[in-house]
Amino acid sequence: MKIHKYLLFAFIFSLLHFCSKKTEITDFTENTEQAKYSASYERGLVNDGEILDVNFDPTLIGAFSTQTEKKLDLDSIGYFFNEFKEFAPYKNEIRQFYKNRSSAYAWFDKDGLSEQADHLAVRLMNLEKDGIKIDLPYHKRFHSMMDNEIAKEDEEKVELMLTSQYIAYSKRTFEGKADELAKSADWLKAAGKYDAVEMMSSAVQNGGKIFTDEPTHRHFTSLKEKILDFHNKGLDTVTYQFPAGTYKMGDSSAVISKIRERLFLLGDLKTNEPSGEFDKEMLSAVHHFQYRHSLDSSGVIGKSFLESLNVPGRDRLERMLVNLERMRWISPEDDEYLMVNIPAYKLFAYNSQDYLWDMDVIVGTSNRRTVAFSDKMSYIDFSPYWNIPPGILKRKIIPAMNRSSSYLARNGMEKVGKLTRDIPLIRQKPGPKNPLGKAKFMFPNTYNIYLHDTNEKYLFKSKNKAQSSGCVRVANPLKLAKFVLKDNKDITDSIIVEKMNEGKENRIVLAKKMPVYLTYYTTWVDHNGNLMFSNDIYKRDRKLKAMLMKNIVEPVVKTPENNEKARSGKI
Template identity: 40%
Template sequence: SYKKLKDQLGNYLTIAKNGGWPQINAIKKPLKKGTTSPDIALIKKRLMITGDLSGNDTSQVFNDTLVTAVKNFQARHGFSETGSISDSLIKEMNVPVTKRLEQLLMNMDRMRWLANNPSGNLIVVNIPEFVLHVYEGKQKAFDIDVVVGKEGHNTMMFNGDLNQVVFSPYWNVPPSIVAKEILPAIEKNPNYLAKENMEITGNDDGLPVVRQKPGASNALGKVKFLFPNSFNIYFHDTPAKSLFEKDKRAYSHGCIRLKEPEKFANYVLRNQPEWTPEKISEAMNSGDEKYVKVKDPIPVVITYYTAWVDDNDRLNFREDIYGHDERLAEKMFINKP
């Protein structure tokens, strides 16, 4: 919430007044439990300043206490909680306090303009977090990991209402993808369409209209969820499950891929008794496209927060994957070049 972020701003102003935190040298190989190094003492000091490490242990030994502190720092910055220190984690620790203050101010500004959350159901996707949150009133029901648009194919920020579920969907390939990816692929391999379970259904301004048939290899997986918007963005399943193992998941052409689409379908249709878990599973695997109207459409908000306070009252930071912070900083802060 805005108030919690404002409280953290106060903490970080105090840290800045006290000179910030030490810069840590780059490392050639990851630091793990049991390692002894002068860098360890500096890392402990760094993590004490932001409250990740409690106590006053300044030894050069990578001990259990430091493992816990590193995991906390990793969780707050969107890394897998391994408890070991990589060079990319050092880079995150070395982001100066002035930069973090700017991040806090920019995200507080974003929060001020966000409309109040509806009192009922709400689906929120935070793009830099790569997570979809489902709320029932003020209570969080569950989270689902997502894949969002890669740079140049940004997932847009907007509000909509999830009002349809499509089982065993066709994928109507956007003209831009037909021109840039499908046509060159056909030139290289005349059997490309058959191999990808695709078909041409017509012609539009000299460009073939291509769709991919329902099935295991369909780019949308076994189900998609529609919330009408002018960006043609929707939620969908995916056959590319391995991407969910990554910490940073910006890989799509703009749509939002779900790690647990069946769980999500069961939730969206939970008030429609005819759609039992068995019936949903059957429809997902039928190979016949089927549209289902959602009885009570659910509001969807696509947001872009790179700093927020989570349910455990931990301050989180994330990478500015689309450069929105960078552009906003140029307008908000006078000393920017």
Template identity: 35%
Template sequence: MRIYSILYLALICLTGACRDAQKKPYVRTAKDTLPAKSNIDPSIPGNFSPQRSMRFDSTQIGQFLSQYPLLKEYGSDIQKFYNSRQFSYAWFDSLGIIEQAGNLLNRIENIADEGLSQKVLYKGAFDTLVADEQNKTNDRTTAPSVDINTELMLTAQYFYYARHVWQGLPQKEVEAMDWFLPRKKIEKDALLDSLLRSPTDSFLADEPLYYQYYKLKDQLKEYRTIASQGGWPTIKADKKKYQLGDSGTAIKQIRAYLHVTGDLPPDDGSSLFDSTLARGIKSFQRRFGMNEDAVVGPAVIREMNVPVNQRIEQIVVNMERCRWVPARPMGEYLVINIPDYKLYVFNNDSALWNMNVVVGQAVHKTVIFYGEMKYVVFSPYWNIPPGILKNEVLPGIRRNPNYLASHRMEKVGNSYRQKPGPANSLGLVKFLFPNSYNIYLHDTPSKNLFGRENRAFSHGCIRLAEPKKLAEYLLRHQPEWTTDKITRAMNAGKEQYVTLKDPMPVFIGYFTAFVTSDGKLNFRQDVYNRDGRLAKTMMQ
């Protein structure tokens, strides 16, 4: 199914119209595997040779793992890989060790470039084994040889790399951080066979990672360079805000900061807030999801004064989140990024358009999960959730006998609901993707919140700034639903369910750092304070 081949960053939240839910849902595990390549010409120099004459005794795997016990957790992967090969060598051919071995060694020794703090297991032995075999292979005066420890060390290190770089933290630890998006699965043994068969220059080129990962990896390198050069200046503000025409020492510091981050051309050292600086401020505000008014107020100063090492940590934790999502976006889908307060409409890996959303308050944290949108409901009733009924509606009824009538509510059996209409808390349309959290997307009569920078105000569900636009998009393949008909249904005052011809995948995620299509690194506030916990978990 196309639902399991996806994601940008990824994202959502809850609104006052939704019921809080503590129960964790059953989440199907996404399958995002890469099949082994076929029809490879084994005569290409440096390629893996599909020979079967060079084999080893299966008991040597156990002996190797006894010698290098820290690699035992990869024992079952190693055994499975060689079972499928009838225990023939993978990293050696008739000419000696293959070139891909050096490439893998290089990638593992530079694992810090992947935003990971793990130390290479048995680094000294790994270096020595591969170097010795490479020297033997290059020495034309001696006959080529094979070494079982080098062979098994390379395979074990490959599985180590795949586990940490491609898959990330274990499922249990990820779910402990309330992340319930489907995790990708990687056929590591098939992928290893494929990589060994690839030309040397493309070894590890088809890594099963979401494209945002690579963009963040490039930015990690840039920000580490900034850190190595002393970071950026601290802004010492002597007034509440700075704007066009102002001057002072703080403005020189702001100008220097924007030059370091790439928001401003080369710094001319001026202390005047001119039009060039105003453009740089707008660039900064755009990257941080702020209103682009070119005014440097407390919020801008606060973000500028975040140390570079903290920004590096923010990049690293979002690289880790990218490891958890399917790698190859395919088809149409919706992504809601909670810290970004936006819904994105995607086709494959291209963002078509987006809209502002309102998400859950910090006390009503949005669940990060996946669903399939199946219904559009025009002129919906609002079935009042038990929590809101208990805390707001019933006390209101006790205080005011006309409470129900004044709020266009009615009692149906033992429950209460609000009638359709412009004043309905769900607005004129809602969008359902069945889930155990009772979360959905909907319109709202309160439009003023969409212009704010911080839009975490709801009890649960996601409020949409442009619900009619989404309805038109979802129903565009159902020609009977013209724009006029959608408008009439939204204002009919009579609830109407429409089943989508093709269910739409919806991904609700949490990314506080991401790179936009223009190549700009964006940061968002950690509205639910999730980054710190993930960073600590990664350091364990």
């Protein structure tokens, strides 16, 4: 994971700096070097005319939840500091922070931890791996809190721990720097918001540069190019809604003619011949649109097709910018790496930024979400044991053991110790009933997330592949094992197959560690240059938009009045 300086929030605060002087947004982009300097000054990175090399991630600054319903009991702050005394120097700042927010939680929304809370936790828990030498208090307690499911009664403590860690990080980042510099980087102020369309107009005038300093990895650059093309074609201003209907091969309609025009602009239809016919060329375009939007490849224009086609252009633009922001958080720049795109249900392999292959994966449910982070795979356990998690032990295994003394033996399980005085440590033996299948691919991390085979292969045929407890199940473990072990010259393909089917756990350490990136991109560009969209399975896009942007497009509410407007072409 590489930290990029002077990115989105630097851009935003520079924009605010100029707007306070009643300078138009277009003025901001006329001088890139001046903009970079101004952005740095706003964030406390300039001293005596020089831009300071302060090692921190600007995407963390001011990235607070926008919810206002969930409130903190300010009296609980005192109890928190009684338990975590090393944070006591920040007590007054934290009290003032929550007073300014009218006591609203900064890291939770109505569904639990916000996406930015996960981002903060991942960054702070990986400081050492990123080469940042900042020692934060209660590091292990923080890990423990974030690793486990957060009970309702613990939310207040986790909220205050996140804020305290965030403030401690901000203070120690500027340790040894002048006081005025530390103060000028206003970490306790919510970041300013930008207007998506104005931002794109500014980028066009700035030679296509959206941000002051930009990553160079293929995922960022390819999506940025698509965003600029989308804006230049005027697609971000499209609001026309196609009326409900069903159209298939051989049909003819004036509506089909308009749909052809839209598909041509979107790049799905190759030629723009004025026609109301649903011909072979139109069928190919419909299939292509359905592929790009993760729809069933029926070749029929129906409800789901039109709902995707009717998404307002500005909403599409905002969604693309949200994902461009995410592409700063985890930035792959390795010679070879694996990338899981969680909402796309895909694992991709890359070599020097070039696509090699992909396979389907099963990811966490909405209640047991797969976390976005990165690490390096170091070994594979073939024919693995499965150490049954405490939650499953309590819910399922222990009650079954109480009902039948032979339950463990019948299900290939064994007791190997104790987790606590009352809870036994139970593992499942290698074999056909083991949910880890024939291999697990380990990159040890604080979240206890890894890739593994599965004994439930039928799930890969399901449209909804968010069905795991957080780990990532892979469709083809043999292919993955061959790829990551290719530098182990003594390990042949036949040895891998033998180990997978041996029925006895054995470990092979990778000769060369393999970087693994778990990402959450609902919009990206595939290896053929197609702009792809997937379902927002964890409902994160709109929340991140609300934090980053103003003048957000709200979805059209389906009412009889709006349906009539759609039919008449008024919306």
